[in-house]
Amino acid sequence: MPIHQPQQRTDVPSDRTGVRQAEAALVEHYPRLVRLAYVVLPPGLGRHRRVLTAHAVVQRALPAAGSKASSPRVPAQSRRTGPPASTEGASADRVPSHPAYGWVRLRVLRAALAHERRPRWWPGRLPAPAALRPALPVVWGLRLFPRAGGVDELALDRALSAVDGPVRAAFALQLLEGLDESGVRELLTEAAVADPAGAVRRAARLGRPDRAGAQAMLRSGEFDPCTVQTRPSDLLRRRHRVRAVAVAAALCVVAGGLAVAVEQGANGPGEDRSPAGVLAPVLDPAELMRTAAERWADTSRVDFTAWPARGGRTDDEELLGRALRAWAEPPESVRVSTTPGTAAVPPAEPPQLLFADEVDGAAVVLFHDSADRVVRYAEPLSGAGGGALDFARTDDADVTTGAAVVVSRTAEGARFLLAPWIAESATRDLLAPDTPGRPLEVGPDGVTAEVPRPAAGGACDAWPVIQLRSSERIVEKHAFLLTDLGELAPTHLTYMPKPGRGTPARQPREATGPDALLAWARTACSLRALAGSGVRSVNNWAFAEQKLPEGGAAADWVCTRADTWRGPGRVLVQFLAPAASPAEPATVVADRDDTALCSKFGQHILAGTHWRAASGRWYVLGAGSRAVTGIRATGDARGAAGGPTLAVRAPRDADVELTASLREGGTLKAVH
Template sequence: MDERTRADVERAEAAIVEHYPRLVRLTYLVLPPSLGRHRRVLTAHGLVQRALPRTRLRRPDGGLPAQRGPAPESGYDLVRQRALRLALAYEGQPGRGLPVLPLVWGLRLFPRAGGADELALDQALSAVPAAVRAALGLGHLEGLDEDAARTVLARAGAEDPDAAQRAATQLDRETGAGAAALLSSGEFDPCMVQTRPTDLLRRRQRVRAASAVAAVLTLGAAVAGAWPAAPDPAGRVETAAQQALNPDRLLRTPNEQWADTSRVDFTAWPTRGRQAGDRKLLARALRVWAAPPPDARITAAAGTSTRPPGHPPQLLYAGLIDNVMVVVLHDGERLVRYAEPEDATPTLHFARVDNADLPGAAALVIGRGNGWMRYLLAPWISEITTRDLLTPDAPPHGLHVAPDGVTDRIPVPPPAGTGCGHWPVARLRTSTRIVTAGPNTPFLVADLDDLVPVHLTAGPPPSAVPAGAPGEAADPPALRSWTRTACSLGELRGAGVRSVNTWEFARQQLPEDGGSATWMCTRADTWRGPGRVTLGFLPPAARPADPGRTAGRAVNTAACSRFGPHVVGATHWQAKSGKWYLLAAGSQEVGGLDATGGVRATAGEGTLATPAAADTPAEVVGRLRSGGSVRALRRP
């Protein structure tokens, strides 16, 4: 046996094992979207596994030693070329069958659905040939330059690699600079999939048919004197799964229960909407939730399960919203919005809402369009107005609400990568019938592309006690504190965020009469628990909405919350003279600061400023008045 050929195959096998997710992602991208997500997932895995070359039993030259020549291509290059060749062969052959392996029975596999940006890119990719998708993947996923990508395409059998590369470059310009990040997201990752059952009713019918034949044969062979006949089928008890899919068993809360309960959350919402009695619509919504068809669009906030209902859920709404039939269900810990557009595939949107409080259950997004959305308000919301966080002194705008709680259209924040000229939010006022809410308490919510809006709060100034205790962001000082941090909310889209608090933890006089700077800590808490923190350094600015700069970040941290009220930030800053300084500041309980590393300095108070070049590394630690220390959050 040819040992060199065996070594080539062994290298190829090692490359498949080592880079399997990378190869499957590239193959999935090249396969035709018309296959459907389930078939694309299985086909991508099957083609990569078939990309392993076979071992030849003899030398093709009759056994003479191989001549010296160019070094053989690496194992990875070989299997990538073979996988691409196999994937390109599916172009124009929608009826082509699946590979023999892997075999999945009774389940549908889907990559995790992304947001609006991923959907737009997926639609753009479905409109171009496979060779163009391959060129885009070789550039963004494989990191190849145009010449190398053309070479790989030619070896993989693409008809016109030059045209494919030009089309991929044009598509890249049209979809924006974020295409590389989007292709690396879960939307295009067939190795991280969600599972759903196939059509359970049809599968059950087939099993029952086979069981019925077996039962007839068994009964025909039974001897006389056996037990009497089985009970009447009409008296059978529904299983839990059957109850969960029965629209007649949906839970419906009485209209006025919200005003006389100690649990003011989604369980207190009454059933609303003109189609709340449409049994066929409700049955379709439950069936799609339990077993989504292959072309269904599924979106879930981070950390939210998309499992089928385990018991009859609560019906919150069923009606027509902008020519789309919408059903909203609540199973105790999740909201599920089912949307049924005309002549289009259904969509499901999941959001985690366990332990929701009064502000967290005040509204949900009932409809969404190009540049706008609508809220469905809780019954305890007596008034809604809108305003722009970037113009805190402008008066709010009133908003009409239909009798069923659906608002007029509300502008949405600008999409990522388009600037931040405005940031609309909604100001909600509670009914006086809710005793626990106080005297008609107003609060702010913002849409971040999830099903439930985010509750915005604001911390007190540095002199307040206790430090960092959040309050509502509805009064003028709180609104002004949000002006320069509002645009950073765009980073939290689709992350399952429950509330965001911005807190001015320190003020600092800048060197060389540079004016007064503000140190802000913005904390985002998610429905699943962990939070993320961003420190902002806000020097004097020519424009009121100038976002300043990011001085530090942390995830899965208690910083800037009531469980972590001590915080220190540090950054480099350039004075008008051109001289650079290391600046640092701590929250109220920080009584001193120490800088080490490339610069050494100390301060006996909560702020520090010392000359330091822009690229000088430094570690800053704050000394607490009560003893102990706190390290500055790291800069990104």
């Protein structure tokens, strides 16, 4: 569904030459400008709002007639006489060089970046002047989405969501606009970015090693807000909204009538300005959304929106009302916890009810709302003690990451509410890879028996996980592992096998096979370091295998990457030396936060460690991923080797720096 360009304005006075030229540039290059705005805008807006906001930002780029901005000052960057130089290869779509285009582009860039600087409560997150105008374009009853791309486009979108607006802007200006680094820094400076050079440096790491591929993806339909798909919003939810708006309008009329009868400025005795009063229609238990029991088997969106309401107290309006009021304005007696990056704010519209019942001595209610959050409310049945309110993010949840939610947690273990598409469930110990799983009892309402929790401290002698299998009604024989890291949403565990000779790079797969279980048996205890950090999934990538010196056996190198719900990732590089026990912990040789390493956009890695042979001699070992063609050691010990592994004699405390050569050119430093 193409969104057409706006008609040229005819109300601008003829003497406004600068504005007329800017308007002509805007109309001519409208799709390019909207795409730029879409990439720079915060992904947290959601694709529908981001599409509409991108169009609004561009359509508001021109100043009103008679304003002081009507005579545009041409930004320095746009005064070039030809297309700017590109470090990313020739562009198939030449960048306009007219000063008016540069002026409009700068205003679009400023407005898009301003969205990220607005407080979360600001209406529409728009810059202040625009927020006072009607939010155009307006689409009633439809949801708009760019055409879906493939796995690579989705990975690029997630990588962009993990960085801030200036970095996205620098990335887009280089790959979409073809600007060189100095041109990007100039333009970001004029857009009032605090650290343009830093944004350019961070943007340079995105899309590596295939920047040309990233450029093609950025120009694909996945990032084109001018060619979109439509679908209706939830029709039942829309009916509830209309009813709520009608009720609110009626209340406003009544309140207005009462206000006439009281002294101006006085607060009437019945006036309710509390959040619960303002949100009364939204927080009415009767307005809660409820999904049909079999919807999960007949929808392409298999996530929390497909969960039906379950439990014995789903019709208890008193309980549901207390839960909603606590969500809107938690009393001091209610303990509130949030997954990192999750907003603990009231819902913007009636949430979806997932569960309401009594579990382990507490009345528990689970909600899901349009902001992609799962919210758990619990109150003790005994009446003693306070309640609890927990928030967790669920952005882009799927068959696996939307398969379970913690419904109750005690000191010994946790019970999970399973998705309706789960056909089989079992528990197993990651530290016992050869021991088969044991069936996990699940009640008719989807609540499991208690699953032991991994020990948070002390000896790490067991790591319980749950193994689930999806119903064949949605996917055939899809089994996967989830582990409890102390939050509402359990963490999905995956595995990437060792590189085979002559075989292409492989994608993460479910961690249920023998090799995956053996790798996780050695690395499971390192998951303790990730507890409470909002981790969505953890992947073990066996990136290298190394024959050890002095006739030793082979050792494995594993990169354990944790991806959070909010985007940033953490990496632990682990060395798996030969061991007598299949559960002997690996050695962590590197730990990095906020990095693209070991992901789609960080496919190359080099790591090293000190290792002692049976003879007592010490070595420096190094290993790299499949594109590494050679490794060189410098410092207290020197040596070189062709291929992805290296072993050099060196003292135990030798300070050695490792550098790798890559197949496509360039070098790589060892991660620390």
